[in-house]
Amino acid sequence: MKRFRWIPSMVVVAMLAACVPSPEEDTEILTDENEVEAETTIIPNMQLDESYYKTLIPYKESASRGLVVSNLYTKYDIKEVETGLIRLSQNVFSTDEYYFQEGQYLDANTVSNWLARENQNKDLDPSLRGLNPSNLDKSGVELDPEVRAEEAPIYLAHIVEQNYLKKTSDNKVALGGISIGLALNSIYYYQKEQYGEYYDEPIPADELEQKGKEIAQEVITRLRARPELSEIPIVIGLFKQEARNSIVPGTYFAYSVSDGGQNGLGEWQEIDEAYVTFPTTLQEEYYRDMNTAFEKFKQEIDEYFSNYTSVIGSGYYRNKELRKIMIEIPIQFYGTTEIIGFTQFLSGVMMNQLPNDVDIEVNITSVNGTEALILKEANEKEPFVHIYDY
Secondary structure: OOOEEOOEHHHHHHHHHHOOOOHHHHEEEEEEOOOOOOEEEEEEOOOOOOOOOEEOEOOOOOOOOOHHHHHOOOHHHHHHHHHHHHHHHOOOOOOOOEEEEEOOOOOHHHHHHHHOEOOOOOOOOHHHOOOEOOOEOOOOOEOOHHHHHHHOOOOEEEEEEEEEEEEOOOOEEEEEEEEEEEEEEOEEEEEOOOOOOEEEEEOOHHHHHHHHHHHHHHHHHHHHOOHHHOOOOEEEEEEEEOOOOOOOOOEEEEEEEEOOOOOOOOOOEEOOEEEEEEOOOOOOHHHHHHHHHHHHHHHHHHHHOOOEOOOEEEEEEEOOEEEEEEEEEEEOOOOHHHHHHHHHHHHHHHHHHOOOOOEEEEEEEEOOEEEEEEEEOOOOOOOEEEEOEO
16 A cells, blocks of 8 residues: 555654744735734634634634533544534535634533523523523422433533624634534433432434424523624534444534524524434435445455454434444553554544445554554545554
8 A cells, every 4th residue: 555654643743833834925824803912813714624613813712612522422422512512504604605613602600500400590690500400390399210211301410602703804813603502311310219229211203393493492592692693693503422332423414504683593494414324223324335335344354353342333424425434442452562463453444344435434543542544535546544653
């Protein structure tokens, strides 16, 4: 393979550092007009490709940073709720005209209050009250756990905010749009007694969608009440979180846009995305070919190498078309030459058995971490292979 690479990890770090653009040559220096005091902002000219937004420098962390880890169940959902919102935002905010910044308007205190039940912070200002249903009955008595699970589950698990800035005519950057992701629970977990066993109550999809849209409207109303956001276009997406033990992430299933100056939402647009684990028992025809290919891929590995634990595969589908394949292979190899041999063999099997017209990412891991990475872009004739040298 012509594109085979075996580079010590420290050299990789040095190479990446060398690629960082210098302010003098490769950036544009502007002023952020959203700041009370003018702040110099750098916009790098380098853009990886049209699917990525340029990010402003200095990088500003989210005002609610850290909450996503405690509010979502799996590392897969934690990543997808943010990257999926970026992908969704591209329908409204072009990567050519807008720059990405983590959310600066919903701080940790506001998000935490909004995620509460409406009766838990009823003494606060109405703009800070919980968006999840009360756990009290009409007489003010707390509902039994089983009744609460069926009639008043926690629908809203987390809120993600992203800001999209535009360059103005006077060499400044200003807020041009906001995207809000509402992460919703597909399953409500509860205990019948303190420290007791956990039970789960699935939330019907139609109920989740209805409640999600109701919450979305309230979020828009609260944001529009802020003078600085009254004229800003706002995109809001509904994300369905997967179960706690899932090895694939959930996805956004609908989004709407509130145009600048409008207090309501526009028509809801459906999003047809899905992550599927392979091998799968799902019977839909559009999963069948990939499932067969994955079975052959796994079988060929089983035949020649037995010193690994499993092959974990997943596919990303958009509009029922496979767009990307992600595979993780935990191994128990101890020798460097054995890892090299397995990686080379695996690259060939991947090219022979898996579809050529989709992106493929294969990670080979051990107790030491990632041992090798194989990447192939759609319709490329050769993969890029990197073996880590720790």
